[in-house]
Amino acid sequence: MPDDGEEDVGGGSLSDDSSFYGDVQLRTELENRAATFDPSRYWATHNKELAVIAATTVAHASSSALAPKKLYNMYEGDSAGRQLSETVASFLSRLPPRTTHADNCGHWIYIANPRSKSRPTDEDRAGFLERGRGILEDFEATRSGIEASMAGKAKSTIGRKLTPLRKQAEADLYAAAREKACPSGKWMLFPTAADVDRVWSLVATATAAGELGHAAKVATDDGSGNVTPRLICIYTEDFSDGADVRRVLERLVRMGLVKGKGPGPMGEERAIYYKADAFTYLGIESKNDWGFKASLFSSKDVLAEKKEKAG
DSSP states (O other): OOOTTEEEETTEEEETTOGGGOOHHHHHHHHHHHHHOOHHHHHHHHTTSHHHHHHHHHHHHHHHHHSOOOOOOTTTTOTTBOOTTSOHHHHHHHOOTTTOBHHHHOSEEEEEOTTOOOOOOHHHHHHHHHHHHHHHHHHHHHHHHHHHHTTTSOHHHHHHHHHHHHHHHHHHHHHHHHHTTOOOEEEEEOOOTTTHHHHHHHHHHHHHTTSSOSEEEEEOBOSOTTSSOOOEEEEESOTTOHHHHHHHHHHHHHTTSSOOOOSSTTOOOOOOEEEEHHHHHTTOOSSOTTOOOOOSEEHHHHHHHHHHHHO
């Protein structure tokens, strides 16, 4: 047994006077440093040191790489949507749009990008609708006043007077959509009923893989059979994010869903169009009483703009 005041370690002994604790000079220096240490000053500057910043960055990157990505699905529990528990192939087999009838499934079949959780709520939509309808009512009232004051004048003259008013109303609607957290929009495809299963398979697979936008949907058979083209919507989260809108379009181009020989004699490209969901909520279609332009972008304009910048 070692004597009191000593500890036996690995066959040797250490006493309170052992040099294990440093010699007198070292202990005096350390005691002085401890007495003058200012913890407030230390923590005020600690996080600004380059070594600390580098170590923290590496630690965060490592934890992010190791942490599993949480998956989301706004259509979970909705039989018309793809469930996280089913493969995309199973989903496509369960709900082929060409033969799925609206009476059995509803008007749409849905799929979400499970890595995106940005979703407008019912409250967001209600807030936008209230503001949007107010903008439309103000436009209608002002337009009626202008038309009444210019009664008897040529329609072209009245039209020139209304053009800036109409453009301002459109701008106000887009601003309200972003203010009320309803900034999403969609590229729209119109494949024939005979081709809708093929096109939807490509879109659904790419959406689930995170290669397109945050969601997509396709119209079911409303009873018109193979006569009417089917609408496919490919959604992006923010119509004002031009880079993301263009990215999704370019992916559709690479998938072969945008470019192609059109009906013109020179084989012109068929354009597709991008529409803000805000205009859909308000029922603003291509032909509307306000004379608004229903779509925000065309594929030709977006792709031409990129070519101009590249040139």
